[in-house]
Amino acid sequence: MAQAPATHTQDGGVYFVPHDSKWPLFASVFLFLTMLGLAGWFNESSWGRPTFFVGIAGLCAILFKWFADVVLESVSGYYNKQVDTSFRMGMVWFIFSEIMFFGAFFGALFYARTLALPWLGGEGSGVSTNAFLWEGFSAAWPSAGPGQVGGDFQTIPAWGLPLLNTLILLTSGVTITIAHHALKAERRRQVLLFLGLTILLGCVFLFFQVEEYIHAYRDLNLTMGSGIYGSTFFMLTGFHGAHVTLGTIMLIVIWFRCLKGHFSKENHFAFEAVAWYWHFVDVVWLVLFLFVYVV
Template sequence: MAHTQGAYYVPHGSHWPIIGSIGLFSTVIGAANLFNGGSGITSTPLMFLGLAIIIFMMFGWFGTVIRESVAGTYNNQVDVSFRMGMMWFIFSEIMFFAAFFGALFYARMYSVPWIGGEGHGGLTNYFLWQGYTPTWPTNGPGNIGGNFETIPAWHLPLVNTLLLLSSGVTITFAHHALRAGYRRALLVWLGATVALGAAFLYFQATEYMEAYTHLNLTLHSGVYGSTFFMLTGFHGLHVTLGAIMLTVIWFRCAKGHFTKDNHFGFEAVAWYWHFVDVVWLGLFVFVYVL
């Protein structure tokens, strides 16, 4: 039964939080054992079991929320709570990437010059790494991982930049179509956004294969390799999650779940997608170009 808009909504009891906790606990324990050289059922099998439980929890919990929303259970207070929750989630994601950008900045602007002899009269370079030239990109003193080449910024990275920028436009068109009540245009523009995201992931996978097979640029290529793959890899993971969410939203739109005035589920995913676009622009400039 639908609740009065001015009433305070009290959610019912749910078993999904405890299931999610079990999945997270199993994943962390299994991954920790695997990374520390463990074997047997408490390593890889436990980690994948935990991941399967998490996926099961997400399908079940989000399905419950969708059914409650479609049934008219939620009121204005719940809508405000959802919006605040999404804002804080995106803020946490901003801090997540800020940490990696900070590591890149610190390594490039402080650590590498310091090892190369800047500051302290060049004593660090003289006693520890004589002959090391502080240039960027670098795999550090000792040529860790061997010589490597970088990904040219004006090839696949530029293509991916254009793809993501275009996807930001298409999802905005889809939002306008939803607010105007044009259901067919909504599905077309939203589908185009998913397709652009999939194309981005394809070209990023191609770029990674090129890096590993021809450029000798890997996670083991010193500080540049680690920061490059951590930043671009986590961004690719976020694009993957965003594309999955957009696909779910597409099916919901096809079922007519959203209205002109009540469609925060769509807006939340659009916010997330625009965030992913902005992060990529930072990556393109500070990782590929500069």
């Protein structure tokens, strides 16, 4: 790699400035293709599905090359304390944005269950909407909404697979913490072992979630078309599953980086960032388990 560009800070330090990169432009193009293809797919256009998958494949390739450049810059020693601080602040704000992302979905669940459903049942209104607009509607949760959109369905018991998945994620939070402490103690084999266990637990979680979805569609008639309950259930659990998938991919990348000896006990923010993200995923699942499955 060519000599790294740098700029001087007010205290006389040197701050790494990356080279001009073509990856943001290419990523924007493939992201546009992805969303265009998804819109076409939803509208049953013949070109929609292939365009979507071309966009996804292109995004994956771009991200691989882009992060490879960042890793190369890191192992080449270009990053100093100030760059490390910038990365940390960036990860903090990224996780904060994810909190707001899930907060919006939990807010939708709260609104539907606590506000909209009682109003449709006639609560707090001089006019009984269930009598005049939706005769026979019962404001009871879980609900397919007025008109029983999607038909009758059954919910998934909290104390089956959801509880098992909760224990799996809690255990994965322990294993990644042990791996982190092992990294700081420079016990490489222990790092690889417990990081590998974390990856395995993430994969098992995803396997059981797929099994749960199959059971919901095949046996319980619980689908994304099952009114407001089906929509919020699959929206929350589905996006969480997508985050677990992303987190597992990140863990796999970090495992290979640990295998190649990229991290030291003083310099391993990439490991810490993935650990922060994984703990965030754990906490979201605990909230989801409580408000979607239990309450």
